[in-house]
Amino acid sequence: MRLFVALRLEGEGEEALDRAVVVARSLLAGARWVPRENRHLTLKFLGEVPEERVGEVVKALSGLRHPPFSSPLTSWGAFPSERAARVLWVGLGGQDVHGLARRVEEAMGDLGFARENRPFEAHITVARFRSPSRLDLSVLPPLPSSALQARTFVLYRSRLQPTGAEYTPLATFSLRED
Numbered sequence: 688m689r690l691f692v693a694l695r696l697e698g699e700g701e702e703a704l705d706r707a708v709v710v711a712r713s714l715l716a717g718a719r720w721v722p723r724e725n726r727h728l729t730l731k732f733l734g735e736v737p738e739e740r741v742g743e744v745v746k747a748l749s750g751l752r753h754p755p756f757s758s759p760l761t762s763w764g765a766f767p768s769e770r771a772a773r774v775l776w777v778g779l780g781g782q783d784v785h786g787l788a789r790r791v792e793e794a795m796g797d798l799g800f801a802r803e804n805r806p807f808e809a810h811i812t813v814a815r816f817r818s819p820s821r822l823d824l825s826v827l828p829p830l831p832s833s834a835l836q837a838r839t840f841v842l843y844r845s846r847l848q849p850t851g852a853e854y855t856p857l858a859t860f861s862l863r864e865d
Contacts, residue, residue, distance in 0.1 A: 698836030
C-alpha cells in the first residue's frame, strides 16, 4: 500500500488559508484545486509498503515526541518553478515543523526507508496543473498572518483514483513532549 506521514493542520489559519485560496482560484485558470479535506503537510513519503510492515511503522511513529506548535503561512510557491509550475503551494515557517520532519525522517530511516536527498520544504499543496504552467505568483493575494496549529500527525494510505488521490488515515499520533 502507498503510505505517507503528514501533519494535520487546524486552527484559525486554516480558515484564513481557505479565504486566500478562494481569491487565488479566481486568478488562476487551468488548475485542479486540492479539496480542503485533502490538504496536509507531508512530513515523509514512504511509497509502496507491504501490509505486514504497517505495524512497525505505526510503532516507530508512536514513539516520536515533539510538542504541539503553531506555524505561520509564509509565501506562495510553485514546483518545479514559476515558469513551469505543476504544483502551487503555500509555505509554512518556523523551526518546529522542520524538527518534526527530521524526527520522522530519522525514525523511518531506521526502519530502512530511503532518506531524502533534498532539503525539506514545509509546504501545503493547494493546486496542481495537468501541464506545466507559467505563473506570476505576485498576482496572488497576500497570505494572512494567521498561523496553522499542529497538534497531530497522521499515517495515511494514498490511493490514486481517476478523480484524484484518496487519503485514508491509518493511525493518528498526538504531538506531545513526554
